[in-house]
Amino acid sequence: MESDFSWLLWGLPIAFVLGWVASRLDLRQLRIENRQAPKAYFRGLNFLLNEQQDQAIDAFIEAVRNDPDTSELHFALGNLFRRRGEYERAVRVHEHLLSRGDLSRPERHRAQHALALDFLKAGLLDRAEDALRKLEGTSFEPQALLALLSIYERTRDWPRAAEIARKLDTRGEGNFSTRLAHYLCEQAAQEPNEEAERLVREALRTAPAAARPALELAVLQRRAGDDRAAFETLAELAERLPAAAGLVARPLAESALACGEQVRATRILCERQQATPSLDVLEGLVALEPDPESARNLYARHLEREPSLVAATRWISGERLEHEDLHPLLQRALDQAVKPLSRYRCAACGFEANKHFWQCPGCQAWDSYPARRVEEL
Template sequence: MDFDLSWVLWGLPIAFVLGWLASRLDLRQMRIENRQAPKAYFRGLNFLLNEQQDQAIDAFIEAVQNDPDTSELHFALGNLFRRRGEYERAVRVHEHLLSRGDLSRADRHRAQHALALDFLKAGLLDRAEEALRKLEGTAFEGQALLALLAIYERSRDWPQASEIAQKLEASGQGSFGGRQAHYLCEQATSAPPAQAEQLLRQAMELARGAARPGIDLAALQRRAGDAGTAFRTLSTIAHSAPAAIPLMAKPLTEAAMASGEQAEALKILHGSYELAPSLDVLEGIVALEPDATAAREWYVKHLEREPSLVAATKWLAGEKLEHEQFHPFVQSALDHAVKPLTRYRCAACGFEAKQHFWQCPGCQAWDSYPARRVEEL
């Protein structure tokens, strides 16, 4: 059969036209898809700015479906789920990102950090710890260490918390000597006396300006029956941390009375009171004052310097009223009224408590409770 060259000549233009049409159709489809994805994305942003999170999530899901390889949309969607408290869905989004083989190293670390936050917010501390440990050596290492520190503090795993604090300090994240001293004090609360004393002395060396190790050590010495040593320990702390004298006023008074050091204790308390009048220091002075009349006059002296309902109530408790039969009712009402004024208040979150805390039970901040009562703030 003879080959007809005319078919080749006709076929080349036809093939070119068909190829051109196919490419135009592909480009058109690509433009449609590219227009749809940004449209859904910007619609989601608009909903997000207007605090319409449900509609924003729907828009982002649509954008992800149109372009499943867009990692930024996945991150936005996962963050939205976490903010709404839908932690399971946030975990699925970030785990899907981590399963992708084409994800860059930086985005993989970012997804790992986001996954750790999902577990942390959900209260899954063991899984959060595992996820955070994988961020060592990444750009998120500092944030991961801080999150691990919070986990170990919440779980009261003080040795692990101390290890993380050392890493943070070594990486230039700040000074954690005070916190590590607190960790040692916390361990001392459940340790045998000999080990507890060793831990407390180690804490005193680690944070020389901190009051807690010395106060706890004096309490340990008092329990052992050594009031004299306890008084000397508190005297040393009173000179190195004078702002904490209101906290140690009561144990200082008790140790002084048990060891016969009333005069020295009064000297310490008088000096502190002259610099900064305090209700707790006032109570220590009243308890140590040998003359009962002079002791009661201290309440009046305090009222001359500070308008204190607490001091007025204590002074009135020892006075005889004209209508004596009504005194118990008046005193009871005053005692009830001053109770909120004798609490301690966290400077970080405002949580109030009857006793002083070294770590706030509300916000977990350390050393956030001033040494003064609410009325004195």
């Protein structure tokens, strides 16, 4: 019995026609969806370029609805919410991304990093810390470590900050030795003398070129009653780091007066003053000069080299004027005028203070205060 293959002659063309119709319907639907999603996406970009963030958010929300599987749209939307300060909405977007099972490993790490930034910007430091810790071993680890360092600085958790600084230094993410020395000095300020000295000496070994550890060590030595050791520490620092002479001058003069090393201290400060005139070094020399008239002459000699209202005010304070009854009024006016000139100024943000800070109270930058007064900048 012969097989009847005539059905094939009808079946194949019908199957081809049905397949063609189905493909055309799929292509049509795909074109409609593709037109809708990119259109909303590019409309959002246009709003962003025109700084219309409200309209951009509406456009991106529409794009996400049309294409909910596109992670890039979610990232764009989450970043917009964070920039606008809508941290709760940004957190929801990034947590939704992390809950998706189809997210690739790199995108999951990216979403985790974005979520950590949301918490950080919102001031939820404990949740930010937990989120950042989960990025260990990922491509976002360096950024996570820097963010953790910022958190520990803000909370003044110096032991943990020191731990992170060591990690970053070991991984070659920069030189954090000076920052680590600051953390050790900050820890030392909270400890009794013996432990404080150990931490300060460790800071000195960690960053030999930094001025702060030696200055802190001299303070501890003077507190323990060893003025000679403090003098030697400061004398070595003044000769090793000329740029720090302004910070060294006053404590050097005080320790020299306490241990009888005025001649040597005067020589050191004279060398620094000759190389680079400084108001602080000048004040150190004045403190070492036993004769008031000779001390006033130091201000006069400084004025021969540098025009300085501060030095002129100090000189006039001991001068007898023709109208002596007006001297107190004149002196008070001059003292008031030189106050702003006697401050220190942060080189990063311009914050001014009457005392020298290692970390700026305004912008939190480290070592941003030059060891010179505003008048000398």
